[in-house]
Amino acid sequence: WGETTLPLALYAKGNENIHTSPHYFFPFFGPGFGEADIFEQATLTAYHSWMNMDNYSPYKDHTMPQINNVIDQLENEYRELIICSSAFGFEHGDVSTKTNALLNQNIDALIVAPQMVVDSDFEGTLHWYEDVYQTIDDANSDIPVVIAEQIGSQPAFIESIVLKVKEELNHLSNDARVSLFLSNHGFPPVKIGLFDAGSDSYHDNADYVFQLVKKAITENISTEKLVKIKQIYAEFAEGENDPENVVFSPMEALNTLPSSCNYVINIPYEFVGENTDTLNALREEFGVEGWDENYENIFTYEEEVTVKITSCVFHTSLREQALYESITCELNQFFP
Known part of the structure; x- marks a missing residue:
């Protein structure tokens, strides 16, 4: 790839x-x-x-500092018991290089912790994790490998979304009637060539996180402003990518708004850093171009509904805590 x-x-x-x-x-x-x-x-x-994006994605600049903060926290707590490293999976060879470096330090086990809200076979099992396993095989090592849980399942991550929704609603007048779109990156629920994308674990993982977040919002936010919470796929949700209409695309979600709705808030909650998927793909599906200095857009749909696409960068300390939680959950198996 x-x-x-x-x-x-x-x-x-x-x-x-x-x-x-x-x-x-x-x-x-x-x-x-x-x-x-x-x-x-x-x-x-x-x-x-x-x-x-002028050949520049802010994703690495947004996400690596979060990882580095988590590493500092882990090293302060576990000290000489652990060795921490980070790899940027989108840079060819980086996962293998960092895995080899850890193997050379005679570690007893390897915990792989993806900074992913929603894990998948496509990006995880068949890509980054495969790089790890292949590197270990090439080194003739038999150390155990543990894959940490996706950060979207962690309480701290869910809390970050609830707080963001509260903040967005508080900015609106009392007569606002809001549909909240929680947008996933998306993945085709059908076969793509020889790959059965519809059976990828991404779909179940995405639904699981959405249900957790929706439940938390419903339990912690009580206001007449919020009339609907809807999960959408920013990509791969129309036409031949979704012939059975399994998931909502941005425009399909807009076209099925409740009659009382006069405002839409779209939060790209599957990402912890801005990237081509949030800045280009998501906005293209909404039919808008560009973004402001805060990575946000506000536009009008059918002259009656105001739509806001928020940034995905918010409450980073809670996102860091979610990654920390996913790692310490696995570390507790070794250091109960």
Whole structure:
């Protein structure tokens, strides 16, 4: 994924009129040959979004400081009992390099803690975790590996969303009637090439987090302003990606608003840092371009409903606490 395909490949731009994939490589051999089409599609469709951001994503700048703060907290508490390291999974080879460095320090076990609100087979099991396992196999090591739980399941993360919703509602007048959209990144609930994306654990994991967050909001926020809470997929939720209408897209959610609704708040709650998925894909699905200095947008839908897309960067200390919780839960198995 993301590797250069050499020495020869055909590039197809795609054509919506004849329903071909947006972009893909057809390699005759070498890297990419025989790989699931979903990886090629994900890499290539991200290209134009990346260029829309002037070849810069704030994601690493937003997320790595959170990880570093968690590492400091863990090292202060566990001291010489643990060795901490961080890897940026989107940089080719970084996971393998960091895993090798840990193996060289004669560790007894490895806890892999993804800074992911919603875990998946596509990004986790088949990508980052596979890099870890492959590196361990190549080193002829048999140390046990533990995958920590997604941070979206942690109480601190859920608290961060509840506080954000409270803040957004408090900014509105008493006559506001709000539909809250909690937007996931999204993943196709169908097969993509040879990969059955519909059976990916992402969907169950996303629903689990949404139900936890929705329950917490309902139990902790009592106001006539909030009339509806809806889960949406920012991507892969329309047309051939979702022929059975399993999930709501942004526009499908807007088109089914309660008649009393005059305001929509969309929180991209699956991310802890702004990136191409929040800044480009989500906004494209809403039919808006760009964002302000706070990574927010406010626009009008059908001249009657005000829609606000919030930033996904808020209450970072609670997001850090969620990652800390997911790690210490696993550490407690070794240091009860």
